[in-house]
Amino acid sequence: MIIFDDMEHLLxxxxxxACTAAGLECVNAARNGGVQTALEQLQEPGxxxxxxxxxxxxxxxKATLSGSDTSRELAQTIEAEACYFLETCRHATQAMMRHGGGQVLSLGIDDVASKIVGLPQSPIVNQMRSSCIKSLAKEYGRLKISYNSVLCHPPKESVDPKIWRSQRDALKVYTMRFTPCAVQEYAEFCRQLLTSNAPLNGGQICLGKGVMETAA
Structure with missing residues (x-):
């Protein structure tokens, strides 16, 4: 069983x-009482x-720098994101310990590539998740639980094709130019990662055809 905390994002x-096509059972925790409730349904490593x-x-x-009093709101929102992620990982770890292991996979979209094409960026949260994943892997990897994160360029379908071309061609740094990938390519990679016993734990996997300019 593969549990998703929600299924709103394109990726x-x-x-x-991709998982359903391969005959795997997928559960949307957002519609089934939340992640903790969904994890209680596990009968084997998931x-x-x-x-x-x-x-x-x-x-x-930007609003903070322009003088708007939103700095506190920004900090509170980032803190809430961190607490949600850690709480979700805690529930997953406790459930997987009872069933002999499992996998936790965190998804993210590269913030530099997102900025280029005008999509939302979450550099602080992405970095926080990557750091947490590494720490959890060191602590609980011995219990056959793997924690990894995937950081992708924005999928080709997320932006109008004209924007892709114009923004890419406008880049002055040639090495930052990249070719957008179809979301199915990312999805198939993640499916294989979730269904294999890959010798990887605590890793951040960067997906995309081009240079990844991240702080991680």
């Missing part, structure tokens, strides 16, 4: 489609997929 939905952050830090930061 999450595509992974569900997996939890945490969707990309939906909050745009860049928009809030």
């Amino acid at each position: 999450s939905r595509s992974i569900v489609e 997996a939890l997929v945490i969707s990309p952050p939906s909050f745009c830090e860049a928009t809030a930061l």
Whole structure:
């Protein structure tokens, strides 16, 4: 069983489609009482997929710098994102310990590539998740629980094709130019990661055809 904390994001939905096509059972925790309730349904080692952050830090930061009193709101929102992620991982870890292991996969969208094409960016939350994943893997990897994160360029379907071309061609740094990938390519990779016993724990996997300019 593969549990998704929600299936609202394009990438999450595509992974569900790829997993379902492969005959895997997928559960939308958002419609089944939440992650903790969904994890209680596990009868054997399973997996939890945490969707990309939906909050745009860049928009809030611009408002803060322009004089709007939103700095406290920004900090509170980021703290809430961190608490949600840690709480979700805690529930997953406790459930998977009872069933002999499992996988936790955190999804993220590269913030530099997102900025180029005008999509929401979450650099702080992405970095927080990556750091947490590494720490959890060190602590609980011995219990056959793997924690990994996937950081993707924005899928090709998330932006109008004309914007992709114009923004990419306008980049002055040639090495930052990249070719957008179809979301199905990312989804198939994640499906394989979730269904294999890959020798990987605590890793951040960067997906995309081009240079990834991240702080992680």
